[in-house]
Amino acid sequence: MSDASQPGWSEEQGPEPMPGAAQGAQSSQPVRISLPQRRPVVTYGLMGFTIAVYLLQLASQNLTGLDYPALLGAKINQAILQGQLWRLITPLFLHGSILHIGFNMYALYVLGPGLERHFGAGRYLALYFLGGFAGNVSSFIMSTQASIGASTAIFGLLGAEGVFVYQNRRLFGNRFRSILFNTLFIAAVNLAIGASFQGIDNWGHLGGLIGGTLYAWFAGPLWAVDGLYPNLQLVDRREKGQAFLAAVGVAVLFGVIFLIAAFQRG
Numbered sequence: 001m002s003d004a005s006q007p008g009w010s011e012e013q014g015p016e017p018m019p020g021a022a023q024g025a026q027s028s029q030p031v032r033i034s035l036p037q038r039r040p041v042v043t044y045g046l047m048g049f050t051i052a053v054y055l056l057q058l059a060s061q062n063l064t065g066l067d068y069p070a071l072l073g074a075k076i077n078q079a080i081l082q083g084q085l086w087r088l089i090t091p092l093f094l095h096g097s098i099l100h101i102g103f104n105m106y107a108l109y110v111l112g113p114g115l116e117r118h119f120g121a122g123r124y125l126a127l128y129f130l131g132g133f134a135g136n137v138s139s140f141i142m143s144t145q146a147s148i149g150a151s152t153a154i155f156g157l158l159g160a161e162g163v164f165v166y167q168n169r170r171l172f173g174n175r176f177r178s179i180l181f182n183t184l185f186i187a188a189v190n191l192a193i194g195a196s197f198q199g200i201d202n203w204g205h206l207g208g209l210i211g212g213t214l215y216a217w218f219a220g221p222l223w224a225v226d227g228l229y230p231n232l233q234l235v236d237r238r239e240k241g242q243a244f245l246a247a248v249g250v251a252v253l254f255g256v257i258f259l260i261a262a263f264q265r266g
Contacts, residue, residue, distance in 0.1 A: 042121045043112030046128065047105050050150060053093040054101050070094050075136050075147045075204075081262060088140070088258070092132040094148035104150040111157045118164055118221050126247045127215055131156015134211020137254045139204035141261045147201040155205045156212025158187050163216035168223050171234075211250055219246035 053069060060068045073090030080087050095101035116124040135152025162183040169176040187209060194202035222237040 038117050038120070040113035040116045042125050042128075043108060043116050046112070047108055050093050050095075050101065050105065054095050057094065070096075070148055073148075075139055077140055077144055077146075077265075080140060081265060088133055088136045089129065091136055091148045092129075092150045092153050095150070096148060100149060104154055107154045108150065108157070111154065111161060115157055115160060115164070118223075119160075119219075120221075123219055123221075123243050126219075126243070127156060127160050127212055128153045130215050130247060130250050131159070131208040131212035134214075134250065134254045135204040135206075135208030137258045137261075138207025138210070139201050140258065142203035143201060145201070147204055149201070149204075151201075152204045152208035153212075155187070155190070155208035156215075158183065158190075159209040159211075159213035160216035160220060162187070163213055164220050167217075167220060171223055207254075211254060214253075215246055215250045218249070219243035 057067050057069045060066065073087060073094050075087050075091045076084075095104065112124075115127070119127060132150070132153035135155065136147075139147055139152070162180060165172065165176065165180045165183060169180075172179060191202060191205060191209075194200040194205050219242060220238065223234045224237050225232050226235045227233050
């Protein structure tokens with residue numbers, strides 16, 4: 001996974017001139033500008049809850065022979081058509097094997113903390129669930145197979161990272177192209193893998209990627225350098241109301257798409 005957790009500059013490299021950053025007499029001296037350091041409590045909370053649900057799945061299988069959490073929460077099209085709409089979200093916390101959850105939690109551990117630091121807890125949580133929702137709606141439309149897993153949301157995070165790097169490319173300097181290429185390459189490889197093997201819900205992956213990308217494009221942080229040298233700081237130029245409107249817009253968009261598909265099948 002690419003690491004866009006530090007879009008500032010190292011202590012050995014001074015910042016490039018930025019809008020709003022006045023050039024002082026000592027502007028050639030190295031300055032470190034860092035993002036606010038937030039503990040990734042949302043990421044760790046999501047990981048902890050997902051692992052707890054998987055342990056509950058294992059306990060259910062060992063005690064009853066059936067995976068009741070998956071039976072109650074998996075994306076099953078017919079159950080969704082009967083009104084069980086929670087199945088467009090609950091698959092995020094369900095997994096089919098230790099390898100399945102291990103891969104997804106590793107991806108969340110790599111991608112999550114940096115994005116949570118950039119977006120803040122609220123926008124990051126909205127991003128995670130919107131990616132998952134968009135992915136499950138896409139899977140509902142394009143696939144009749146039952147599906148579970150957090151990968152729809154993970155692909156949403158991957159799309160958001162690409163958008164964040166692109167929209168804040170001036171902060172990354174020469175690292176911009178390599179980070180963006182790495183992010184796009186990872187997304188393309190994972191989609192190619194999903195298309196090559198049976199049992200992988202690639203439509204869910206693609207939907208999550210689109211949902212996360214759309215939300216991040218209109219709600220993601222737009223960092224800029226503010227202040228007079230050497231007292232510089234990064235500030236987010238994105239209005240808070242835009243993030244709310246973007247969340248509503250993405251949710252409504254995929255909600256309408258779901259309703260149209262459900263009506264046609266009903």
